Amino acid sequence: MTGAGTPLLEISGLSVEFAGGGRTARVLNDVALVVAANETLGIVGESGCGKSMTALAILRLVPSPPGRITGGRIVFEGEDLLQAPEQRLRDVRGHRIGMIFQEPMTSLNPVLTIGDQLSETLIKHLKLDSRAARARSIELLKAVGIPAPERRVDEYPHQLSGGMRQRVMIAMAIGCEPRLLIADEPTTALDVTVQAQIFELLRELRARSGMGLILITHDMGVIAEMTDRVAVMYGGRVVEEAPTADILSAPAHPYTRGLIACVPDLDAEEVSGGDLLEIAGMVPSVWDLPKGCPFADRCAEAMPRCVAEMPPATVLAAGHRVACWLHEGAES
């Protein structure tokens, strides 16, 4: 099944608010995303743009209080997770939807062996007995490319390198053969040669199981290499969404263009010590988001209207939408 029929995950109108000091901050605003089986969706943006919050909201893990999902639908395999009872969600988390976090160092329990931690989800969700869970744990460690899994299964996290620990995290996430895997900056803490190994593993696993993958990153190179479609987030909103090839060849939002251009390019012809394109300023605080476009104060092409009014989404081409006044009336 390649995107035919109903999508695996469909998010619409998702809003999350945080309350504190008598004020509320809208950290996610009308977020809409779709992921099909056997597809990789990239979510890209700076920190504080709502990427990780979107991932947490999908699993209803928004810390509450102070956070609260105030609206929207998260339909996973035909079921709205926002309406589902908590008991049902426990069955979804770590079973139907797997998650890999950014920090492999802090996401593993230091006082339990790798095997204990892997077995826990298998016993809970797949109702395996401890002997079967251990055998399956060894298989999983083997599947993610850990040498001597029979020995490693009895070791503790501190005995493994960073890359190995991230492999263990992946093994835990895929243990119950999830239909959707959410990977939040899975390689940020790792060296590039190890990053390359982890990405290859994720590509392989996706091809083998046909699961959907959401990959959160800030690196446009990773987007180019790993994803089929991209959502660019800024100020808690999806400001542009398109097939990866389209967004890289014809980025429409000034923020997307900035993200591509502000990073030194290894493929560039000989550089002359020239300056990089800068995105001036910084991400706005969620506590005082402007009422217009959140990017307006950093945008070189901002017009008076941008500050006053949030632009609606404009569809530029099949599957390519952008929220920017520059493209008003460019509807295809």
Next chain:
Amino acid sequence: MSAPLLSVRDLEVHFARPHFNPLKPRETVRAVDGVSFDVGKGTTLGIVGESGSGKTTVARGLLRLVPVTSGRIVLGGTDITALRGEEMRHMRRHMQYVFQDPYSSLNPRVRAGAIVRSPLDVLGIGTPAEREARVSELFAAVGLRPESQGLFPHQFSGGQRQRLNIARALAPAPDLLVCDEPVSALDVAIRAQILNLLQQLKRRLGITYLFISHDMAVVKHVADEVAVMYLGQIVERAPRSAFFARPLHPYSVALMSAVPTVRGGRERAERRIRLTGDPPSPINPPPGCRFAARCPVAEPACRQTMPELRELVPGQWVRCHRVEAVGAAIRRPLR
């Protein structure tokens, strides 16, 4: 190349491991193991490598923030290897350090103006009035508003904090600025601002940089010369354009190939050279080439004898048995 401002020969920084069993031999971490390079005045040497390669220890050794085991460090014609105490402290006026983490490298209880002024106070440079004037000048030079001198570090963003770090390092007007991953902890969009600032300062003040990074693309952007480190040693050293046009060492080739790029996309990932495993431990490393265990083109001889760092093309040095000069041509084992 102009006369070198900094000249390092056979630098070694070894650490003794704490040991608990008196019957076992004491283990040594060979963090930096025979590193030599020159940095020309007003140029940038980029040191690139993965975690554990020893690049940060080289920098810390130069400033003698860690004890140097052996080797020679000459800065501006003065041999600083043997300097101690007060003499060394004054030598630090000529070389300053910009740390990676803009959060932990600033004292949270000290106001921004005083942070930037502190090297002048410590080294006793200028009168109090001159110091104040210098601080204002530095705030302007790094693009911070003068009125922000009264603020505390937490009132600044990550990018602004790194500007504070740079201003503090520039305060005593050093000749050499050692930047250790100065943009790694910053958000992508902020990195460009800081890299541009460092480039502007170089053009304006003629500062010499030792720029340490794990990011090949950043090094390509800022460096005039590149040194690649692996497990405590330099495995390749070359001018920027020669290096990026044709890296010679298999590790350099693999490291470059591992970087995902916007233009390369999926095809680049498919052509990628796969390195298996992690770098080995710098505790009692193997006798031969340190990269041999992960090298896709290693031969039995590579595991036996350590290759020398050889100048195969004028200016381009490589530590590999398998790279050969055949007449005027260079034969690379991996490309």
